[in-house]
Amino acid sequence: MTEPWWKRAVVYQIWPRSFADSDGDGIGDLKGIEQRLDYLAGLGVDVLWLSPFYPSPQDDYGYDVSDYTDVDPMFGTLADFDALLAAVHDRGMRMIVDVVLNHTSDRHPWFVESRSSPDNPKRDWYWWRREPNNWRSFFSEPAWTRDERTGEYYLHLFAASQPDLNWENPQVRQALYAMLRWWLDRGVDGFRMDVINMISKDPALPDGWVPPGETLGHGFPHFLYGPKIHDYLQEMHREVFAGRDSTYLVVGEMPGAQVEQAVKYTDPARGEVDMVFQFDHVGLDYGPGGKYDVAPFDLRALKASFGHWQTGLAEVGWNSLYWDNHDQPRIVSRWGDDSDAWRVASAKALATLLHLHRGTPYVYQGDELAMTNYPFTSLDQVVDIEGVNFVREARAKGHTDDAILAGIRAHGRDNARTPMQWDAGGQAGFTTGTPWLPVNPNHTTVNAADQVDDPDSVFAHYQRLIRLRHEEPVVALGDFTMLLDDHPQVYAFTRLLDDVEMLVMVNVSSSDASAPLDDADVWSGADVVLGEPYRPTMAPWEQRVLRRAVDG
Ligand code: TEU
Numbered sequence: 138m139t140e141p142w143w144k145r146a147v148v149y150q151i152w153p154r155s156f157a158d159s160d161g162d163g164i165g166d167l168k169g170i171e172q173r174l175d176y177l178a179g180l181g182v183d184v185l186w187l188s189p190f191y192p193s194p195q196d197d198y199g200y201d202v203s204d205y206t207d208v209d210p211m212f213g214t215l216a217d218f219d220a221l222l223a224a225v226h227d228r229g230m231r232m233i234v235d236v237v238l239n240h241t242s243d244r245h246p247w248f249v250e251s252r253s254s255p256d257n258p259k260r261d262w263y264w265w266r267r268e269p270n271n272w273r274s275f276f277s278e279p280a281w282t283r284d285e286r287t288g289e290y291y292l293h294l295f296a297a298s299q300p301d302l303n304w305e306n307p308q309v310r311q312a313l314y315a316m317l318r319w320w321l322d323r324g325v326d327g328f329r330m331d332v333i334n335m336i337s338k339d340p341a342l343p344d345g346w347v348p349p350g351e352t353l354g355h356g357f358p359h360f361l362y363g364p365k366i367h368d369y370l371q372e373m374h375r376e377v378f379a380g381r382d383s384t385y386l387v388v389g390e391m392p393g394a395q396v397e398q399a400v401k402y403t404d405p406a407r408g409e410v411d412m413v414f415q416f417d418h419v420g421l422d423y424g425p426g427g428k429y430d431v432a433p434f435d436l437r438a439l440k441a442s443f444g445h446w447q448t449g450l451a452e453v454g455w456n457s458l459y460w461d462n463h464d465q466p467r468i469v470s471r472w473g474d475d476s477d478a479w480r481v482a483s484a485k486a487l488a489t490l491l492h493l494h495r496g497t498p499y500v501y502q503g504d505e506l507a508m509t510n511y512p513f514t515s516l517d518q519v520v521d522i523e524g525v526n527f528v529r530e531a532r533a534k535g536h537t538d539d540a541i542l543a544g545i546r547a548h549g550r551d552n553a554r555t556p557m558q559w560d561a562g563g564q565a566g567f568t569t570g571t572p573w574l575p576v577n578p579n580h581t582t583v584n585a586a587d588q589v590d591d592p593d594s595v596f597a598h599y600q601r602l603i604r605l606r607h608e609e610p611v612v613a614l615g616d617f618t619m620l621l622d623d624h625p626q627v628y629a630f631t632r633l634l635d636d637v638e639m640l641v642m643v644n645v646s647s648s649d650a651s652a653p654l655d656d657a658d659v660w661s662g663a664d665v666v667l668g669e670p671y672r673p674t675m676a677p678w679e680q681r682v683l684r685r686a687v688d689g
Contacts, residue, residue: 143386149182157559168217171217174225193242194298266292272355276295280292327388374410391413412497429545436628443494444622456497458498467508469483493605518551524550609684
């Protein structure tokens with residue numbers, strides 16, 4: 138059985154607002170992306186994931202869509218989109234688009250109609266209630282807003298300007314399926330589906346558990362794995378992809394998804410999605426206070442999490458592999474070491490660790506350059522709605538600005554959203570105008586121009602890893618076995634396929650490590666694919682990838 142193409146692919150995420158600005162308005166756009174396609178082809182990635190570019194009031198930077206089948210003028214036109222897609226295909230790459238199916242903008246005509254009166258035919262396209270339940274939204278406020286016009290409340294798991302669609306209503310589902318078919322007819326190669334595991338709610342909308350000292354409840358058990366989630370995903374798959382001969386890529390973003398659920402979601406026989414973005418590892422350094430309460434990182438916890446998912450989807454299903462995206466801080470600053478001494482080595486080490494697991498790797502724009510977190514100095518610099526709402530709530534709870542700033546500096550989403558660093562010039566080559574968000578001052582030393590022709594650069598290391606996945610079947614398809622589970626510094630594992638075994642060892646720390654392997658002798662003479670030959674000690678951020686032949 139031939140494996141689907143995406144099992145050997147590497148995906149590159151573009152967050153259009155901050156990738157490349159072609160018209161000097163300080164905001165990235167589609168023409169800007171097209172102008173940088175040779176850079177992406179040179180990196181070797183197979184698929185571009187384009188975060189939302191649709192008309193939007195930009196309250197949540199595009200994840201509040203007011204028109205699903207057009208392009209926001211700040212990003213360009215549908216003609217620009219078609220030209221971009223054609224140019225991507227001309228270079229042998231594919232492109233998937235981000236679709237936001239759980240909620241729309243409150244400026245979307247569907248919601249404008251729905252809120253107009255209780256008798257409007259689209260009233261039931263959203264969740265309206267005379268009395269709200271106690272759910273908390275993901276953006277630090279009640280998940281219900283009272284609409285003055287009718288005195289009723291509507292549900293929004295995110296911002297008040299992102300009302301949730303009511304998937305119980307078949308008209309809603311059919312309208313979304315038609316939209317998805319519209320983009321497939323336009324030639325896109327698949328979808329990244331935003332918070333797709335939240336589309337089925339428990340229709341009783343019961344109150345959630347209220348943590349001590351809090352007033353709002355956590356509704357997660359009532360919408361993160363709703364009663365009809367598998368029915369809806371299977372219906373969508375039938376309605377959207379049936380009768381189409383291409384093999385598309387569909388990745389579902391699923392906060393809170395568990396391995397057992399992911400096996401069902403990604404089992405090809407069930408016709409739901411191809412892979413999911415799970416959040417287990419991105420919460421490992423969250424303290425009891427949540428995302429902005431930063432707790433120490435423990436490599437053993439990461440090994441336990443990745444190991445759990447590697448084993449859990451070894452037989453059925455498929456993993457996505459990611460450190461970063463537009464919602465996460467930069468990994469080299471988070472679990473690497475972004476000091477001048479270790480930034481390059483730690484970025485390469487973390488890339489090797491991630492890319493050689495079994496699953497499809499995702500590169501977030503700038504990861505391949507070791508872009509770092511932004512040196513925020515004040516809470517006034519926070520522009521992301523999740524951060525802004527968190528700051529307001531934390532201040533109301535009496536937290537000091539210094540404490541809040543520490544959380545924002547470490548885990549704020551704006552860290553991932555600073556403009557792409559193309560060169561050391563004024564605005565990092567991102568724009569000839571004034572960027573909508575300041576460029577990271579370290580762009581003078583961290584930029585693409587300095588790296589694309591440097592064989593020792595982080596960019597070149599990503600090229601090697603991507604080539605390895607294309608050329609070595611063991612990387613794409615080999616069985617995974619974790620080693621040294623309890624080692625606090627070294628992450629080690631093997632991959633095995635037929636008569637080829639690969640050993641991957643990475644010192645995930647800025648200090649020397651001792652990491653003797655029980656079967657060291659079998660690796661002493663192995664081929665060195667990346668890094669250093671085997672020896673029982675490892676230098677800070679040292680990595681080694683060895684290959685040997687085994688009896689198949
Ligand atoms: O993110 C869903 C999500 O769970 C994140 O918001 C998460 O809560 C947090 O930021 C990461 O720890 C998706 C999109 O990726 C995000 O940009 C949107 O804000 C959100 O959905 C609503 O559409």
